Amino acid sequence: MSLTLDLSRTPIAAPVNLSGLTREGLRAALVEAGICPPEKAKMRASQVWGWIHHYGVTDFAAMTNVAKDTQARLAAAFTLARPEVVERQVSNDGTRKWLIRTALGIEIETVYIPDVGRAGALCVSSQVGCTLNCTFCHTGTQKLVRNLTAAEIVAQVQVARDDLGEWPSPKEDRRLSNIVFMGMGEPLYNLDHVADAVDIIADNEGIAISRRRITVSTSGVVPMIPELGERTQTMLAISLHATNDPLRDVLVPLNKKYPLDQLMAAIRAYPGLSNARRVTFEYVMLKGVNDSPEEARALLNLIKGIPAKINLIPFNPWPGTDYQCSDWKTIERFAAILNKAGYASPIRTPRGRDILAACGQLKSESEKVRASALRKAERAAA
Numbered sequence: 001m002s003l004t005l006d007l008s009r010t011p012i013a014a015p016v017n018l019s020g021l022t023r024e025g026l027r028a029a030l031v032e033a034g035i036c037p038p039e040k041a042k043m044r045a046s047q048v049w050g051w052i053h054h055y056g057v058t059d060f061a062a063m064t065n066v067a068k069d070t071q072a073r074l075a076a077a078f079t080l081a082r083p084e085v086v087e088r089q090v091s092n093d094g095t096r097k098w099l100i101r102t103a104l105g106i107e108i109e110t111v112y113i114p115d116v117g118r119a120g121a122l123c124v125s126s127q128v129g130c131t132l133n134c135t136f137c138h139t140g141t142q143k144l145v146r147n148l149t150a151a152e153i154v155a156q157v158q159v160a161r162d163d164l165g166e167w168p169s170p171k172e173d174r175r176l177s178n179i180v181f182m183g184m185g186e187p188l189y190n191l192d193h194v195a196d197a198v199d200i201i202a203d204n205e206g207i208a209i210s211r212r213r214i215t216v217s218t219s220g221v222v223p224m225i226p227e228l229g230e231r232t233q234t235m236l237a238i239s240l241h242a243t244n245d246p247l248r249d250v251l252v253p254l255n256k257k258y259p260l261d262q263l264m265a266a267i268r269a270y271p272g273l274s275n276a277r278r279v280t281f282e283y284v285m286l287k288g289v290n291d292s293p294e295e296a297r298a299l300l301n302l303i304k305g306i307p308a309k310i311n312l313i314p315f316n317p318w319p320g321t322d323y324q325c326s327d328w329k330t331i332e333r334f335a336a337i338l339n340k341a342g343y344a345s346p347i348r349t350p351r352g353r354d355i356l357a358a359c360g361q362l363k364s365e366s367e368k369v370r371a372s373a374l375r376k377a378e379r380a381a382a
């Protein structure tokens, strides 16, 4: 009797990408796959780790201090493949944006902004789409597809470093010095994978971007804020944008669930908060909405006593939005009030506007047209 295997019904699991495993995870995976016995796992994992995260190799055959038969066994069990870069755009101000496809229907936008932070910052995404619908944000018009895995978050850093020519990890004169989780998605709705990715990115024998140079921005998922601090020791940023609940309920609808008094209490208790580790408040400047001198003074009142800096973000328009950016003079007046009270409040120069890479503009190209048409239709129907 002959047996026919119906492959259409057999799920074919993709090989595990080692780039997304923490050190501990890597050790366990090597043992489980029979690459090495448990007593040799620490040493073997350390060797492989250096090749992946310090040298950035994508082929096990490049691991020259690993025996050939071990290389072959690694290649049979795992992968180091980078995701596909579907599109690469460079703005006339030097900002770079990559559209990365990690799997069918999973497209991520990642943006490198030169001359931000110590040398240059990479804005990474933590989800495809977002559930939160902040009304000023382009990404919020794209429905959540799913959380990104740690491998998919780390891959964004790898793709950027491939393009910037930063392998092996440079000790000095890096072009990519800071990571900000301010791309697509709400990182605190994907904290397990974000925390693993931070552990990988911050490891000293790999990509080695210190936790003080990694900022995680949240729109205010209050119950997860203490855990973020305890697990990652990263810098905290808050997507604030309003100083009273009625307005914030509109701009950041999550505020209805976690209003400002709860949010501010969680920020004040953030582990490690000090003058050396200040929280960043993101405040998008919307014409006639939140940009008056009274709002600036209300902001000072709200954050009183918190070691903080305030990033003022001129609103970056996107197709289908009803908001407009505040006038430059209005933004400067707002900043002056904050500055006078002793807060650093830089006005973030819009970067990468010509390639829709600026703050709040991220959204995979494939979704852009469809979603803004949908919004218009929804408005028309309302």
Ligand code: SF4
Pocket: 130, 131, 132, 133, 134, 137, 138, 139, 140, 141, 183, 184, 185, 186, 219, 239
């Ligand atoms: S601002 Fe952040 S949390 Fe709000 S919709 Fe945009 S991506 Fe989501």
